Amino acid sequence: MPTIASLFDMSSSKRSSHFLEEEFERKPVVFRSDVQSSPIVFINDVDKVLADFHLPYPFVRVVRDHETLRHPSDLPLMALSRQCLMDRTAWYVESVAAGCSLLIQAMNRRLTCVRHICNQIEKASGLLCQANGYLTPRGSQTFNLHFDTHDVFVWQQEGSKAWKVFGSEVDNPSYHHRFQVDEKRREQLVEEGPIIDTTLTPGDMLYIPRGYLHCGQATADDSFHLTVGVFRKSHLDYVSEFFGAQSDNPEAMKFFEENADKLSLDLIFNYVNDANS
Secondary structure: OHHHHHHHOOOOOOHHHHHHHHOOOOEEEEEOOOOOOOOOHHHHHHHHHHHOOOHHHHOEEEEOOOOEEEEOOOOOOOOOOOHHHHHHHHHHHHHHHHHEEEEOOOOOOOOOOHHHHHHHHHHOOOOOEEEEEEEEEEOOOOOOOOOOOOOEEEEEEOOOOEEEEEEEEEOOHHHHHHOOOOHHHHHHHHHHHOEOOOOOOOOEEEEOOOOEEEEEEEEOOOOEEEEEEOOOOHHHHHHHHHHHHHOOHHHHHHHHHOOHHHHHHHHHHHHHHHHHO
């Protein structure tokens, strides 16, 4: 099975060329492990991350059926005693035992092995990425049906998880779409049925482009997987960021008002180049 990084290197194999030319940004894909693969992150590593870093919300989220639960100590800038930190870590463990999922953000900042994988992906793709860890007790679900505003590679590490992927609710969604739901479109996609209905076991990987509806549920085993998010921006994202940065610049806003009928990325880039020359 190809690695995520190798999928972005067209010279590495025919499989990577096919992925980039036919599948990337276009359709969900399942990649089966050739052998029963050993995980790079074990469930025991989650215990170590919790014990060593004492991460608060939102770096660690306790989730059950799409609802995030909060510990009383999750307050901004709150100075916590060592005992309080230990109590919160114990609460994380108790929550998992009660059927809640544990979502650990940015595991590439906590574990060297995950950081190495993300560095390889960024070097090969030229895109930013982040790896989040999901520990889900047997039979439980972290999030119900939803879509992401970035592409994801779901990489199963331990246990197994059943996944359903439906069609695209939003084409190339931007960050501001993350809380928007097109109920009519969603009902239509669910009625049409999943385009992927599969169970991932250790080493298997599922690629889901942004905008595609999906949900996962742990099977008879506790499940741990990494979700490697790959962040690409649309033209709208760049334009929105630019205008946000220039909103206090009267000269820039006047220029774009006068040229509103021919606004384009080229116009923005030319303006920036002229302003910096």
